[in-house]
Amino acid sequence: MSLLPVKIAGTGSFLPGPPVPNDRLEAVLGPLPDAPTKVKSFIDNLGPKMLDRGGVRTRHFAVDPETGDMTFNFSSLAEKAARNALEMAKMEPQQIDLLIISCPSYDQSTPPTSTLLQERLGIQNCAEMEIHSNCTGVGKGVQVAYDALRSGRYRTALVAYSQLSSIYLRSCYFNQSKMDKVHAALRWILADGAGALVLQAGENGSPGREIVGTFVESVGAGRPAGMVAGGAAADLMQSKHQIPELYNDGMHHLWQDFSAVNDNAAPLLLQGLCNFTKQLKIDPSTVDHYVVSIPTLQLYEDHIPAFLDRLGITRDKIKFRSGKIGYCGGAATLLHLDEMVRSGELKSGELAFVHAVESSKWMTAGFAVRW
Numbered sequence: 001m002s003l004l005p006v007k008i009a010g011t012g013s014f015l016p017g018p019p020v021p022n023d024r025l026e027a028v029l030g031p032l033p034d035a036p037t038k039v040k041s042f043i044d045n046l047g048p049k050m051l052d053r054g055g056v057r058t059r060h061f062a063v064d065p066e067t068g069d070m071t072f073n074f075s076s077l078a079e080k081a082a083r084n085a086l087e088m089a090k091m092e093p094q095q096i097d098l099l100i101i102s103c104p105s106y107d108q109s110t111p112p113t114s115t116l117l118q119e120r121l122g123i124q125n126c127a128e129m130e131i132h133s134n135c136t137g138v139g140k141g142v143q144v145a146y147d148a149l150r151s152g153r154y155r156t157a158l159v160a161y162s163q164l165s166s167i168y169l170r171s172c173y174f175n176q177s178k179m180d181k182v183h184a185a186l187r188w189i190l191a192d193g194a195g196a197l198v199l200q201a202g203e204n205g206s207p208g209r210e211i212v213g214t215f216v217e218s219v220g221a222g223r224p225a226g227m228v229a230g231g232a233a234a235d236l237m238q239s240k241h242q243i244p245e246l247y248n249d250g251m252h253h254l255w256q257d258f259s260a261v262n263d264n265a266a267p268l269l270l271q272g273l274c275n276f277t278k279q280l281k282i283d284p285s286t287v288d289h290y291v292v293s294i295p296t297l298q299l300y301e302d303h304i305p306a307f308l309d310r311l312g313i314t315r316d317k318i319k320f321r322s323g324k325i326g327y328c329g330g331a332a333t334l335l336h337l338d339e340m341v342r343s344g345e346l347k348s349g350e351l352a353f354v355h356a357v358e359s360s361k362w363m364t365a366g367f368a369v370r371w
Contacts, residue, residue, distance in 0.1 A: 290353050
C-alpha cells in the first residue's frame with residue numbers, strides 16, 4: 001500500500017485576554033494572604049528576581065480580573081485556535097474527518113473534551129479522540145493524525161492543544177496554608193493559550209508544507225515524576241480520604257520538581273531531537289528552525305551552548321520565544337509555529353522540527369515539516 005503525503009493546510013492559535021505584565025500577576029490570579037510566612041517572604045524577596053531572569057514580560061490568562069472567574073474552558077479555548085486554523089486552510093468545520101484534542105486536564109470527567117470541541121465547531125459526524133498529556137500532547141496528536149491520514153483512513157484532520165494553567169494558579173484554587181515555594185513560583189512561569197493544525201492527505205495539491213516525520217518517546221520508567229497534580233483516582237482509593245481530605249492536605253495542588261527540570265529537561269529535549277533527526281536520516285545542522293518548548297530565558301541561556309554544539313547550528317535556528325506570551329505548556333510549540341507562519345519567518349522550502357519535552361514523566365514528542 002502506497003502512503004499518501006500529509007500536509008499542513010492551516011495553523012491557528014489563540015491567547016485569552018489582554019497581555020498581563022509582571023506587576024499585574026497577583027491582581028489577575030488573586031492575592032495569597034493566607035500562605036505561610038516563608039512563602040510570602042519568598043514572593044516578596046525572590047519573586048522579582050525570578051521574574052526578571054525568566055525573561056517573560058507578559059503572558060495571558062483566561063481569567064476575569066474583576067471576578068476571578070475563568071473566561072474559557074479547555075474546549076472553548078481550543079475552538080478559537082481551531083477556527084483560526086480552519087480559516088487559514090479555507091475549510092469549513094464539516095470537512096474535518098478526524099478531530100484530536102490534547103489537554104493536561106479536561107472540561108468534564110465525561111463526556112470527553114473532544115466531543116465537546118466537536119459540538120462547538122458544529123461538526124455533525126467525525127472521528128474524535130482525546131489525548132491526556134502535557135507538553136508532548138501536540139507531538140502525540142500529530143503522530144496519530146499523520147498515520148491515519150497517510151494510510152488513507154481519513155482525508156482531513158484537526159489537531160488542537162488547549163492549555164489552561166490558570167485553573168491551578170488562581171488564589172481560589174489553593175489551600176493557601178498548604179502552599180510551598182514551588183506553588184507560588186509556578187504562577188510566574190505558566191500561562192494560558194491554545195494552538196491548532198489542519199492536516200490534509202492527498203496525492204496532488206500545492207507543493208510544500210509536508211509533514212516529513214513524527215516522533216514520540218517516553219524515558220520516564222523508573223524516574224520520579226517531574227510534575228504532579230493530585231485529585232484523581234490514585235488519591236481517592238481510601239474511603240476515608242476523599243475530596244475534603246485532599247483539599248485539607250493540599251494534594252490537589254500542581255507541583256513541579258524544579259531541580260529535576262533544571263537538570264534533565266533540556267538534555268532530554270536535546271537527546272530527543274538527536275534521536276528524531278537520526279530516525280529521519282537528516283543532518284541536524286541542515287534544519288532551518290527548531291521550534292521547541294523552553295519556558296524561561298534562564299533555562300535557555302544555561303543550556304543553549306550544548307544545543308548549538310551537538311546540533312551544529314547557530315542561535316538563530318533555535319530561539320527563546322516565550323517572552324511575550326509566557327509558557328503555555330503543550331500549546332507552546334503550536335503558538336510559536338503559528339506566529340512564524342503568519343509573520344513570514346517560516347519560508348517556503350525551509351525545514352522545521354517542532355518538538356517538546358514533558359517533565360511529568362519525562363517524554364519528548366514532535367513532528368518535522370518541510371514548508
